Amino acid sequence: MSQMILILNGPNLNLLGTRQPDVYGKTTLGDIENSCRIRADFQGMKVDFRQSNIEGELVDWLHEVRLSHAGVVINAGAYTHTSIALMDAVSSIELPVVEVHLSNIHAREEFRHQSYISRVAIGQICGFGALSYELALDALAAHIQNS
Ligand code: DQA
Numbered sequence: 001m002s003q004m005i006l007i008l009n010g011p012n013l014n015l016l017g018t019r020q021p022d023v024y025g026k027t028t029l030g031d032i033e034n035s036c037r038i039r040a041d042f043q044g045m046k047v048d049f050r051q052s053n054i055e056g057e058l059v060d061w062l063h064e065v066r067l068s069h070a071g072v073v074i075n076a077g078a079y080t081h082t083s084i085a086l087m088d089a090v091s092s093i094e095l096p097v098v099e100v101h102l103s104n105i106h107a108r109e110e111f112r113h114q115s116y117i118s119r120v121a122i123g124q125i126c127g128f129g130a131l132s133y134e135l136a137l138d139a140l141a142a143h144i145q146n147s
Contacts, residue, residue, distance in 0.1 A: 003070035009051035010077035027130040066093035087116035101126035
């Protein structure tokens with residue numbers, strides 16, 4: 001049976017395509033979901049793709065998949081920079097987690113340089129627009145195969 005990967009998207013990412021296209025590009029979240037499904041299929045994995053603007057819902061979903069899924073790709077949006085609750089949830093579920101961002105958060109405002117998710121993720125991929133998600137899936141697949 002194919003391994004299931006949760007791709008979790010946080011606040012405001014539902015507006016991709018129209019939200020600050022100069023920063024985030026014109027690709028919609030639906031487009032990203034489609035390319036992730038194709039990529040995952042190529043790797044023999046399946047994708048469970050979700051988005052919420054609610055911090056607690058993101059925490060609940062991380063808890064929900066802890067026994068059923070093989071790993072997580074997370075773009076926590078602005079919660080990346082603020083949420084100890086999400087960091088603790090990632091630490092609690094004992095699944096490999098790859099952090100992803102469309103933009104290069106290190107080249108932007110100072111407050112975006114800090115990531116609570118990075119402290120507990122196996123790694124971070126950022127700055128490649130929608131392609132960041134596919135690169136994150138590749139990295140997660142390689143990590144799962146090697147462990
Ligand atoms: C983002 C970067 C965050 O700083 C921002 O709050 C987002 C999107 C990205 O994908 O580049 O909502 O996570």
